[in-house]
Amino acid sequence: MSASQSNRARGLATRLTHAGRKPEDFHGFVNPPVVHASTVLFPDCATMLSGGQTYHYARRGNPTTDALEEALAELEGAAGVRLAASGLNAVSVALLSCLSSGDHVLITDSAYGPTRHFAETTLKRLGVAVDYYDPAVGAGIEALFRPNTRAVMTEAPGSLTFEMQDIPAIAEVAHARDALVVMDNTWATPCFFDAIGHGVDLSVQAGTKYLIGHSDAMLGTVAASERAWPGLKETHGALGMHVGPDDVYLALRGLRTLEVRLRRHMENALEIARWLAERPEVARVRHPGLESDPGHAIWKRDFTGATGLFAFDFIDSVSEAQSHAFLDALELFGLGYSWGGFESLAIPVRLKGARTATPMPTGGPSVRLHIGLEDTADIRADLEAGFAALKA
Numbered sequence: 001m002s003a004s005q006s007n008r009a010r011g012l013a014t015r016l017t018h019a020g021r022k023p024e025d026f027h028g029f030v031n032p033p034v035v036h037a038s039t040v041l042f043p044d045c046a047t048m049l050s051g052g053q054t055y056h057y058a059r060r061g062n063p064t065t066d067a068l069e070e071a072l073a074e075l076e077g078a079a080g081v082r083l084a085a086s087g088l089n090a091v092s093v094a095l096l097s098c099l100s101s102g103d104h105v106l107i108t109d110s111a112y113g114p115t116r117h118f119a120e121t122t123l124k125r126l127g128v129a130v131d132y133y134d135p136a137v138g139a140g141i142e143a144l145f146r147p148n149t150r151a152v153m154t155e156a157p158g159s160l161t162f163e164m165q166d167i168p169a170i171a172e173v174a175h176a177r178d179a180l181v182v183m184d185n186t187w188a189t190p191c192f193f194d195a196i197g198h199g200v201d202l203s204v205q206a207g208t209k210y211l212i213g214h215s216d217a218m219l220g221t222v223a224a225s226e227r228a229w230p231g232l233k234e235t236h237g238a239l240g241m242h243v244g245p246d247d248v249y250l251a252l253r254g255l256r257t258l259e260v261r262l263r264r265h266m267e268n269a270l271e272i273a274r275w276l277a278e279r280p281e282v283a284r285v286r287h288p289g290l291e292s293d294p295g296h297a298i299w300k301r302d303f304t305g306a307t308g309l310f311a312f313d314f315i316d317s318v319s320e321a322q323s324h325a326f327l328d329a330l331e332l333f334g335l336g337y338s339w340g341g342f343e344s345l346a347i348p349v350r351l352k353g354a355r356t357a358t359p360m361p362t363g364g365p366s367v368r369l370h371i372g373l374e375d376t377a378d379i380r381a382d383l384e385a386g387f388a389a390l391k392a
């Protein structure tokens, strides 16, 4: 058995600790070197032209990128993995790898906003027809298929609104119609949702979030099933995509502690979500790990954990200005985009017409929270101060 085959059977924390590491290749050092490179030299013309040397040119990979791609391929159970400059770049290369002019793609109405923007601009300009579907559609997605539907783009839970989806049911329909399933799996990460194991062909992560985990770099990853891998490899190479070795190294470093960080994010976020659900100012908490959430049954069936990101809606009588007073009063929570770092963050949710297949949520204003690794007593005290400011 090769090292990676035997590691695949081990527990998640063990796999994260050992995946993609080959100390014997680097004089015994625990971690691979950060290889800053463009040119690779060959000993002679015969070697140069034979294609027999491992590395040819750094755009096509080096020992640092290989270490991360191999580790993620093992973690995701993928045929292969490619790296992108950002999470959005990972979404765009995944879609470009399986869509051509004249094709049709079905995208969840709850997709990450910039994914929708990419579809509305670049995909449409290239002659791809785009339709949005209700994330609750399940096997009913069959009715939305056209003869030229080549891909379904999913994301669960949905960005900002946190709807779950029946991914295996959607994948079954897509595969019967010879279409690929692309999933933005940033929320759960491969640690808490085995996307490829549930029928996804192109599993995308914004590595910017939990993988890097420290709000200090940007990266995207795409893991492919056997059937999607040749297309991903070709498109990624043809586009000349490359990620600098320092950022790749930060992702490798983040990978080693991913399991312990995610567990703490999960515990902290569930505690805060339950606490918020009891508050009189809160109408609804959008977190699939809560028993009261409409997506809880699917989450429990398919996912093995939850991370630190969720949203809540204020009651109807809370105004936009009051919700801003709440946010402005927070001290531990930074007001900022992105999430997945060690620190707590908050944003006002603004959907701005970003739902076309499902009704826009009504009611009080909504806030998205990322619960960081701080002590929960301090996080609660910070939110208490926010509620006090809302009433002031």
Ligand SMILES: *Cc1c(COP(=O)(O)O)cnc(C)c1O
Pocket (backbone or CB within 6 Å): 086, 087, 088, 089, 091, 112, 159, 184, 186, 187, 206, 207, 208, 209, 218, 219, 220, 338
């Ligand atoms: C942040 C995010 C992305 C994009 O990642 P970037 O690295 O910021 O480009 C994609 N999908 C989801 C769900 C995200 O939250």
